[in-house]
Amino acid sequence: xxxxxxxxxxxxxxxxxxxxxxxxxxxxxxxxxxxxxxxxxxxxxxxxxxxxxxxxxxxxxxxxxxxxxxxxxxxxxxxxxxxxxxxxxxxxxxxxxxxxxxxxxxxxxxxxxxxxxxxxxxxxxxxxxxxxxxxxxxxxxxxxxxxxxxxxxxxxxxxxxxxxxxxxxxxxxxxxxxxxxxxxxxxxxxxxxxxxxxxxxxxxxxxxxxxxxxxxxxxxxxxxxxxxxxxxxxxxxxxxxxxxxxxxxxxxxxxxxxxxxxxxxxxxxxxxxxxxxxxxxxxxxxxxxxxxxxxxxxxxxxxxxxxxxxxxxxxxxxxxxxxxxxxxxxxxxxxxxxxxxxxxxxxxxxxxxxxxxxxxxxxxxxxxxxxxxxxxxxxxxxxxxxxxxxxxxxxxxxxxx
Amino acid sequence: xxxxxxxxxxxxxxxxxxxxxxxxxxxxxxxxxxxxxxxxxxxxxxxxxxxxxxxxxxxxxxxxxxxxxxxxxxxxxxxxxxxxxxxxxxxxxxxxxxxxxxxxxxxxxxxxxxxxxxxxxxxxxxxxxxxxxxxxxxxxxxxxxxxxxxxxxxxxxxxxxxxxxxxxxxxxxxxxxxxxxxxxxxxxxxxxxxxxxxxxxxxxxxxxxxxxxxxxxxxxxxxxxxxxxxxxxxxxxxxxxxxxxxxxxxxxxxxxxxxxxxxxxxxxxxxxxxxxxxxxxxxxxxxxxxxxxxxxxxxxxxxxxxxxxxxxxxxxxxxxxxxxxxxxxxxxxxxxxxxxxxxxxxxxxxxxxxxxxxxxxxxxxxxxxxxxxxxxxxxxxxxxxxxxxxxxxxxxxxxxx
Numbered sequence: 001x002x003x004x005x006x007x008x009x010x011x012x013x014x015x016x017x018x019x020x021x022x023x024x025x026x027x028x029x030x031x032x033x034x035x036x037x038x039x040x041x042x043x044x045x046x047x048x049x050x051x052x053x054x055x056x057x058x059x060x061x062x063x064x065x066x067x068x069x070x071x072x073x074x075x076x077x078x079x080x081x082x083x084x085x086x087x088x089x090x091x092x093x094x095x096x097x098x099x100x101x102x103x104x105x106x107x108x109x110x111x112x113x114x115x116x117x118x119x120x121x122x123x124x125x126x127x128x129x130x131x132x133x134x135x136x137x138x139x140x141x142x143x144x145x146x147x148x149x150x151x152x153x154x155x156x157x158x159x160x161x162x163x164x165x166x167x168x169x170x171x172x173x174x175x176x177x178x179x180x181x182x183x184x185x186x187x188x189x190x191x192x193x194x195x196x197x198x199x200x201x202x203x204x205x206x207x208x209x210x211x212x213x214x215x216x217x218x219x220x221x222x223x224x225x226x227x228x229x230x231x232x233x234x235x236x237x238x239x240x241x242x243x244x245x246x247x248x249x250x251x252x253x254x255x256x257x258x259x260x261x262x263x264x265x266x267x268x269x270x271x272x273x274x275x276x277x278x279x280x281x282x283x284x285x286x287x288x289x290x291x292x293x294x295x296x297x298x299x300x301x302x303x304x305x306x307x308x309x310x311x312x313x314x315x316x317x318x319x320x321x322x323x324x325x326x327x328x329x330x331x332x333x334x335x336x337x338x339x340x341x342x343x344x345x346x347x348x349x350x351x352x353x354x355x356x357x358x359x360x361x362x363x364x365x366x367x368x369x370x371x372x373x374x375x376x377x378x379x380x381x382x383x384x385x386x387x388x389x390x391x392x393x394x395x396x397x398x399x400x401x
Numbered sequence: 402x403x404x405x406x407x408x409x410x411x412x413x414x415x416x417x418x419x420x421x422x423x424x425x426x427x428x429x430x431x432x433x434x435x436x437x438x439x440x441x442x443x444x445x446x447x448x449x450x451x452x453x454x455x456x457x458x459x460x461x462x463x464x465x466x467x468x469x470x471x472x473x474x475x476x477x478x479x480x481x482x483x484x485x486x487x488x489x490x491x492x493x494x495x496x497x498x499x500x501x502x503x504x505x506x507x508x509x510x511x512x513x514x515x516x517x518x519x520x521x522x523x524x525x526x527x528x529x530x531x532x533x534x535x536x537x538x539x540x541x542x543x544x545x546x547x548x549x550x551x552x553x554x555x556x557x558x559x560x561x562x563x564x565x566x567x568x569x570x571x572x573x574x575x576x577x578x579x580x581x582x583x584x585x586x587x588x589x590x591x592x593x594x595x596x597x598x599x600x601x602x603x604x605x606x607x608x609x610x611x612x613x614x615x616x617x618x619x620x621x622x623x624x625x626x627x628x629x630x631x632x633x634x635x636x637x638x639x640x641x642x643x644x645x646x647x648x649x650x651x652x653x654x655x656x657x658x659x660x661x662x663x664x665x666x667x668x669x670x671x672x673x674x675x676x677x678x679x680x681x682x683x684x685x686x687x688x689x690x691x692x693x694x695x696x697x698x699x700x701x702x703x704x705x706x707x708x709x710x711x712x713x714x715x716x717x718x719x720x721x722x723x724x725x726x727x728x729x730x731x732x733x734x735x736x737x738x739x740x741x742x743x744x745x746x747x748x749x750x751x752x753x754x755x756x757x758x759x760x761x762x763x764x765x766x767x768x769x770x771x772x773x774x775x776x777x778x779x780x781x782x783x784x785x786x787x788x789x790x791x792x793x794x795x796x797x798x799x800x801x802x
Binding site for chain 2: 005014019026028030031032038070072073099103104204206221222223225226233234235238305311312319320
């Protein structure tokens, strides 16, 4: 059976060109970048060349880029590192952040920090006025993601960054979903800290980077040999870093073309399923301020998890929401934050296209979704009528815990 | 020019068999191990198979193995994670630990923990009686490395682990240098926590693991999606994990044979340079409780860094000590702890052999070292006499800061 991968927000395949770039650093140029000899110098050069490439794409300076193990480490470092360095132990963030920001904030709250989770509207846009209000109280760090991983909403971070700068609050953005997909200019967007992960833009897993604006008061969370100018101890993952930089260069070169292509695929998909009744798109309208490759669909009377399994049986890989919390039976905190009823939030299906996705794949996905929704609705407690309250009750009983 | 790599304690080349095992997880089986679909399940299976392989080698249970980004993260997690979970904020460690343990301990000290750094003898063996005395006071965690990265000393960790168990102190060992080289049985050795790093045993950089004995009171230091049973959030580095496990299996299979071979190479090298006057081996005698691939040499009247550069000019890669602190001009804390005078500590050269090292390489190293020591001594301030006090004075002037 042909398999179709429509879960690029969870992870992407490594680009073959990236693997080629990484290969010499596995078997030949395998030195430790901190060693003084020629093997070490080769590794150091590769790391610094990668740092320059990443910096250039973001309009940053090379020494503002710190390589690490990925987005989770970046988010943890941003929040914990700033709170540790600051006298003000106050964090402003949103209700739809990735768990790496959400759970770290809650952890810091337990440790004595004050955290304010700002609301979002029904499309997932953070309430900028509410952020402004929250920042009126002295705040160490505001952390607002660039693009949401579940519903694709692109937040007005330049505006929020500007507000933060005026107030003297450090501004962090989790850009894990947007790096390589959206244009990022850290200067123009008033970003102080940014987290990103290689495997979301066709680079390797286990490597990421942070942008740390020069002069930002932040302390490291890992201590040791003092690598990455003391911000991230641990032997540099040379092959991974080289791969990340190459992947970002490719993504940047192909960004506009690919974004336009994925936008068309999204429109095709949404048009295709428009005939299914009681269905909708979660998040902003397709084609608006939304990641071009993200289509988060909602269906009444079905459960997203069942859909994912049935799609998988048809060879299509997609998800209900974040891959990072699939063992969690609670409805998505993002879908709850945009005010979906719990049983509507459970009926979500996230399709995220990628470089390999074709129109044919989309047509097959449309056909499969239509068939699966029909089948699931037939066996749902509501198959004969339209009494939503009954379905809701049954759903809540099954999911109570 | 042929290049000879004699710095395997800094990092090792990736084994070609390991790369082959990793390859399918780059371009084909690239799923996120937390995804529910077939791509995700394949990734999950690979991760769990790797976990079982690693556990088996250490005589651990699979759910006691947590994958992470490497040794530095492991050491930080052990110390910070235990202190966070414990009411007793006391740490016992040694004076020759890797910087990841040393600096994390000092950081925790700044944050309010009490840290006792136990002395070692002139060969680098920790003073077991001193540890016992230190443990008399209620202690949350004792962290003693298995094998020293600079001088190769293999510590009596089974004995220390037993003491810790009696006292109810959690025992952590940084086994970054010993995993794959020395037999490790976490049960027999009374280990509660262990840190290791893939790139030290011919696996990839940027991936490591911790052993966490079931029931050990420890909290995670990274928060997010709750991966690795909540102990290490962040998308699993599938290819890296697969590579690490394969590398460890190979290392374990070839361990005894390789250890014996490296021991002979070490003996050959030490015999070869025995004619150079005013020279010695730092650490335990070759062939005794010492990593078989580690030869740390000391030479009067020369500076190690100059030797490293001159060896490099001859195509030989080696180091003065830890690659993790090469930018640090202070003498090695390990060599200071074994009571070497600062200027003797600065005259050290660490040779660490590996799978690819041949007798011919060793003979060439001997020849090169002899020549370089002679040359450096000729141009040293002492070239005409033997007045050590003069040399010492000049040295201290050059290194004062």
